[in-house]
Amino acid sequence: MIVAIAIVAALLVVGIVALVIARRRRARSLAPASDQPPLPQVLVTEVVERPTLDEAPSLGTRIGATRGVFERIRSMSATGALGVDELAIVEEVLLRSDVGVATTASILDGLRRDGAGDGVAPTLRRALRACLVDERSVRDRAEPGRVAVWLFVGVNGVGKTTTIGKLAHREIAAGRSVVLAAGDTFRAAAAEQLGQWAERSGAELVRVGEGADPGAVIHDAIGRAAARGADLVLADTAGRRSNSTNLLEELAKVRRVADRGPGQVVETFMVLDATTGQNALSQAREFLAAAAVSGIVLTKLDGTARGGIVVAIERELGIPVKFVGVGEGVADLIPFDPDEFVDSLIRA
Amino acid sequence: MFDTLADRFERLSASLRSRGRLSDADLDGALADVRSALLEADVELTVVRAFLDALRVRLAGQALNQSLTPGQQVIKAVHEQLIEVLGGSALKVTYASRPPTVIVLAGLQGAGKTTAAAKLALWFKQQGRQPYLVAADLQRPAAVQQLRVLGSQAGVDVFSDASTPVDVARRGVAEAARIGRDVVIIDTAGRLTVDRELMDEVRAISDATSPHYTFLVIDAATGQDAVVTARSFHDTLALSGIVVSKLDYDARGGAVLSARGVVGCPVVFASTGEKLGDFDLFHPDRMASRILGMGDALSLIEQAERTMDADVVAASAGRLMDGSFTLDDFLAQLNQVRKMGSLGGLMRLMPGVTKEMRSAASNVDDRELNKIEAIIRSMTARERREPAIIDGSRRSRIARGSGTTVNAVNQLLKQFGEMRKMMRQMGGANPTMPPQMGKFAALAARRGADSLPAGFEALGAGMRAAPAPKGKKKKGGRVTPPKQR
Secondary structure, eight states: HHHHHHHHHHHHHHHHHHHHHHHHHHHHHHHOOSSOOOOOOOOBBBOOOOOOOOOOHHHHHHHHTTTTTHHHHOOOOOOSSSSHHHHHHHHHHHHHOOOOOOHHHHHHHHEEEEETTTTTHHHHHHHHHHSSSSOOOOOOOOOTSSSEEEEEOOOOTTTHHHHHHHHHHHHHTTTOOOOOOOOOSTTTTHHHHHHHHHHHOOOEEEOOOOOOOOOHHHHHHHHHHHHTOOOOEEEEOOOOTTTTTHHHHHHHHHHHTTTSTEEEEEEEEEEEEBBBBBBBHHHHHHHOOOOOOOEEEEOOTTTTOOOOOOHHHHHOOOOOOEEEEEEESTOOOOEOHHHHHHHHTOOO | OOOOOOHHHHTTTTHHHHSOOOOOOHHHHHEEEEEEEEHHTOOOOOHHHHHHHHHHHHTTOBOOOOSHHHHHHHHHOOOHHHHHHHSSSSSOOOOOOSSSEEEEEEEBBTTTTTHHHHHHHHHHHHHTOEEEEEOOOOSSSHHHHHHHHHHHHHHHEEEEOOOOOOHHHHHHHHHHHHTTTTTTEEEEBBOOOOOHHHHHHHHHHHHHHHHSSEEEEETTTTTTTTHHHHHHHHHOOOOOEEEEEESSSSSSOOOHHHHHHOOOOOOEEEEEETTTTOOEEHHHHHHHHHHHTTTOOOHHHHHHHHHHHHHHHHHHHHHHHOOOHHHHHHHHHHHHHHHHHHHHHHHHTTTOOOOOHHHHHSSOOGGHHHHHHHHHHHHHHHHHGGGGHHHOOHHHHHHHTSSSSSHHHHHHHHHHHHHHHHHHHHHHHOOHEEEEEHHHHHHHTTTTTTTHHHHHHHHHHHHHSSOOOOOOOOOOOOOOOHHHH
16 A cells, blocks of 8 residues: 555656756747737727627527427337437437436437336336435434534535535424534634524524534534433534545544544535536545535525436435425425435436 | 546656647547546536536647657646636626626525625725625525625625515615625525525515626536526626635636636625635636646645734745754644644645546545644754764663654654755756656655655655746736626
């Protein structure tokens, strides 16, 4: 192992230094030539009039036409072996739902091998259903004497804070007492946002100033919850890219802090925006490694995006979707129903 | 994880060369690979088809260039086609003759509008303008507060009041005119495209303020839905440009191509990090490399220059070249590299690195680097300067001191020796470094890097296959030009 690392590290060191040097040399060699006056920073011109609504570009109209594939798949009457055209339509449906190239290819292989049996739509539905995991119960009880903690992780802008607000509302409506931990100490005003949700839902909020240690906030919240005998702590974290080791390490630390003493992390939810494409898979992989993600909350499913990437995530990583967000209202976060979801993937 | 397109084309047989041109069958195979690569990068299916049609025209009947393998030639064509599509008609930011110039930002929830608004304001400020921010997002709790905080970080005033979004926008523009600000940036509420009410709201804001520019903010990680989004906004607002956010993530960013393809308006700005300054004009050539998974040498260099300590690098780079490189230097540089991020992430940006190398690097646990550091730190100052004096008993002492094994110490010393020898051979050679890195890698592979041989052999070839990083940086300050709308 250490050899591989030494090589990779050495290669990077040498490579980066070489690139920087190469660029400096080039910059130096170019320097004398650039005696032209620099371009003016700003060109002030009369502004053209405000754009009017254009005719839809030709490519766009073609997209309207392709929407029909979702209808055609339902009306396809083929049973048994499928032809090239039919397979192409199935492929298009899956790709357009963001299911991804690898999962799509594997489903198509199955269809090619086994045929459509009792029809294309039911067979496809079964194939998609088979990619999804079976166990998706939500754990909400800690062992006796400890406080259950739900930790929320994800990249920026997927709706973590909103998800927490809605889940707090849901749990309080179910008669449980909830403490919210404003662990997103990075984004400006994230704690205010969570505070507004706390007010709306009647949860208690624990927060400190911006830039504070997120682990400390969550630790305080758990302490408060334990002292008051609350049932559940919902812990927010700052959105972070999934390709930064430092940020992932910080997250791992936050999870460790939340999972000791009176706190017990019973669920770690990765919040995922349904409009996300293939990158969602690498997000899930990284967050799984850093924070032992136990479930996914798929938000913004009420838009036009179909969220098919979770099929690939469940198939490859076995992380179940547990909740879906289907609207902006406080009650619009509901448990995930796999059959309904699969149906929605191939619905027009 | 993904095959990069470059890897796939390595497999296109060199025997094609003798035929002089690509046959239809070759072309079909190549285009199928391009199709998968684009889909994996989240380019929308219809846009992929249009792209492939254009690519076929570009490649069909084209005589093979003798200095490139057929695979390289296809990649080159794809790369050029991508740049053409992405950068075809850029936008020139001009300013209203009667200030203020009004800019409306629209986009889906969570795309990064509020952050982009503050970054854009800072960018205009750096251009010598007096920007003004208007917080017309009254939908999301605390959005106004977020813009206030970001605005104060950027040193830009923020206008807000508690009325309706349209009133806020209108008054904000009037206020900007009154106090003599020349650029007004209006942040609007995030919305889902299906939501008629909010779409009407942003249209009303637009009608009330007559913006000179309307930018759509789009998340680089968006999937197939990017076109639906872009199209809905374009139909409602007549977009004048696209701002792509979250380009610092490892997403390929095919969404940019989708949005560009479907609404036909240029990508103007790219947001590349969490800090307010991480925002610049959009570079089509970099995006093209990124979509293809070919690495992004320029971004790597810029990241290096941003985070690395120039003195440390310069001093040790000099010694690296003349062969007097010590283990201290190695450690110093290693720490510089670690500051930039994970090895796996950096590897992804490095051009010409093969899939095997990339996956090897992404499997590397960065904490293992601590062991290397521990080994070096367990050496005396003299040992670090002259590794040759490290004999058996010193080795076992170092292994004990660092909590590793003698074997690990041996391997580190051996690797270091190879690296030093290699660099000495390269000497103060010419500036076209990257190909020589391939030699370095090949040498390392031959001499005992038993765990990674395949990757390294290919690395040598890969380095040469990748197009040389474009050295010229665009002159900052203006976006170049479509003639007129």
